[in-house]
Structures are given as C-alpha cells and as structure tokens.
Amino acid sequence: MKRFFLLLTIALRMQAAFAQDLETIFERTKGAETPTYEQGMAYFRQLDQQFLQVQMRTMGVTDSGEPLHLLVISKDKNFDLAQQRKKGKAIFLIDNAIHPGEPDGVDACQMLLRNLLTSKDGLKLPDNVVLCVIPFYNIDGALNRNSTSRVNQNGPNSYGFRANGQNYDLNRDFVKADSRNAMAFAEIFHLVDPDVFVDTHVSNGADYQHVMTLIATQHSKLGGGLGPFLHTKMEPYLYEQMKAKGYPMTPYVTNFGPNVTKEGFSGFIDYPRYSTGFAAMFQTLGFMPETHMLKSYEQRVKSTYELLKIYLEFTVTNAQEIMRLRKADREAVRTQQEFPLAWKKNESRSRPIEFLGYEHGYKPSEVSSNRDCTTTAVSRFR
Ligand SMILES: [Zn+2]
DSSP: OHHHHHHHHHHHHHHHHHHHHTOOHHHHTTTSOOOOHHHHHHHHHHHHHHOTTEEEEEESOOTTSOOEEEEEEOTTOOOOHHHHHHTTOEEEEEEOOSSTTOTHHHHHHHHHHHHHHTTOTTOOOOSSEEEEEESOSOHHHHHSOBSSTTTTSOOOSSBOOSSOTTSOOGGGOTTTOOSHHHHHHHHHHHHHOOSEEEEOEEOOSOBOSOSEEEEEOOHHHHOTTHHHHIIIIIHHHHHHHHHHTTOOOEEOOOOOSTTHHHHOOOOOOOOTTSHHHHHHTTTOEEEEEEEOTTSOHHHHHHHHHHHHHHHHHHHHHHHHHHHHHHHHHHHHHHHOOOOOOOOOOOTTOOOOOOOSOSEEEEEOOTTTOOTTSEEEEEOOOO
16 A cells, blocks of 8 residues: 555656646746747657657758758657548648747647647647647747847747848748748648648737737638638637637737728738738638737737637538538639739728727827827727
C-alpha cells in the first residue's frame, strides 16, 4: 500500500511538472508577454518532441535566412498530407505572425495545440481533420524585436516588427512573391492545400467595443458553391458562436470616412496579394481575424483562441461538405472559358450588421495631434 502511494505521488508530481512545463509565456506572465522567436519555437519544438501526433518540418527559406516551419498535428500520426486527403480528411491551416507586432495567434496557437494534445478545455484531436500551423511566417520581423513600433497597441510588452528583412509587408506579397517568405509560403500552401485557412492579425485605426473583427474572403469573388456556403452557413456560424463565447464580432472596420453611420462599412476585396485572396484562387475558405489593438493583450489572445476553436469545430462538423464543394468548384474551373481579372464593389447593395456603438467621432491623437488619427465609436451598451 505504502509503495502504491509512493508511486502515485511520483506520478502526480511528474504530471504536475509536465503540465507546468507546457505553461506558455503568455499564461505565465498573465497576458503581459509574447515569446521571442527563439522562445516561441522552443515551445513548438517541445510539443513536437513530447507528442507523437505532432510533426514539425522546415520548408523553404525566408529573407532572414531561417527556414519556415510547419507543424502538422494528426491524430493517427500520419503526416503525409496527400495520403490524409485521400483518406478523406479535411485540412485546416493557421498562419501566424505575418505581422509579428500582432502576435496574438502565436500565443493562441500554443494554448490550442497544447490543449488539443492533452485533452484540456473540452478539446480533443479530431479524427477527420488534420491541423497545420505556420508558427511564425515573418521570421525576419519576429527577430526584429521592439516595444515601440505599435504604440497604438495595448500589449504585449515587446513584439516583432511589421515588415520583413527586406522591409516588405508580407501581407501584400502573396501573389507577387518578391520575398523568399512568400515563395516558401506558396510551397507550404500547395503541399497543405487547406480546406480552411486562417491568417491571424491585430487591427489598426478605429476604436470600438468589439475585441474581435473578421475579414472573410469575399464570397461573390470566391464564387462557385463555396461562396454561398461561406456567406450563408460558415460566416453566420462563426458570428453566432463568438457571440455565445462572449466575443461578439463585427466585420473589420473599414470606414474611416466622415460619415460612418450613413455610409456603413464597405466590403473588402481581398485581391490575391493578400493571404485570403491568394487562398481563394485555390478554392480555399480564407479568413483574416483582426483583434482590436486597444483591447488588452489577454482579451485579444483569448478571443483568438476561442475563434480558432470555433473554426476547428466547424471544419470537423462540415468537413465532408467543404471537401465536396471544393472538388466541384475545382472541376468547374477546369472547363471555365472566361476568368475575371478585375473586381469592383457593388455599392448599391447593402445589408445591416450588428455593431456595438451608436455614434462616432474623431479625437486628436495625443501623440501627433492629428485629428484624423482615431475614429471613436462610443457606446452605451455593455
Ligand atoms: Zn496585420
């Protein structure tokens, strides 16, 4: 009996030490810090070493000279993505730190992967979806650590720089591929061929109540069967679920003009230079969640974590339908005779959206005194 207790105590201690080992920097600092590139990669490497369901590989090279990394998380430990696709599994790809000053997705993914692998927070590895994560896309920017290039942002204490090693904004370089990062991304994208793709960001500009905002790939431009599926099934689900989790979303706030309440928000055409527009060329459902820069880092990371969970749930539930629609749309493209190259917004059509605010205005920036700096949506709700 004594021996049993001793073994049990050792086992419990080991479990506690193991769990503690997997505490993230974000958690340890109570939402004040995000890992440096080296710290972040050390954590992902640890997951790779501790769990047989994780494989981390390097692919291509970035302008920093470092290779890109891809984490593949697969319940059946089969990391051959082509084989997984043949077996009828859907693939969900998350891209983080394209703008390393916006590292919310890095911290959210560390928690998400750990919780999936240790069956915490009601999560478990799905049978029918393989999860892929690019932990840091803009490695060059992540290595260029600072605390001042996003003074308009409420945490973390320090972070990477927006541009990459050649001073390119990688979020405009997907189809042009002037950076080696974009070339490496294309290689990863075609290998992974994701059904659902999420590229995590933080907003710039207006002030409002929502912690999370969303840019979905433009559904009419995506077209085929996937466009209506995105617009009438997937987007409503994401909005509904985020509201239920206490993070009501709004479409990304694009109107900084003088008459927000009358003009509303304009839709966003995601040309292929953006990640989601690039993804749409390959019949992939693409999204850019943008947390609100003035919300605390803790709130932002937690809302990103919740949203990623919702994406995963949706993909698990709808895997068959998504894959069927993608296949049909791809077949239709094969016989398509004409392809539009330019797109224009139809300004005559609009729909109401829920937005937590009732008036808007401008206030001078306390730093530059520039009155155009910030749009403020004041609200009496909440
Ligand atoms: Zn961004």
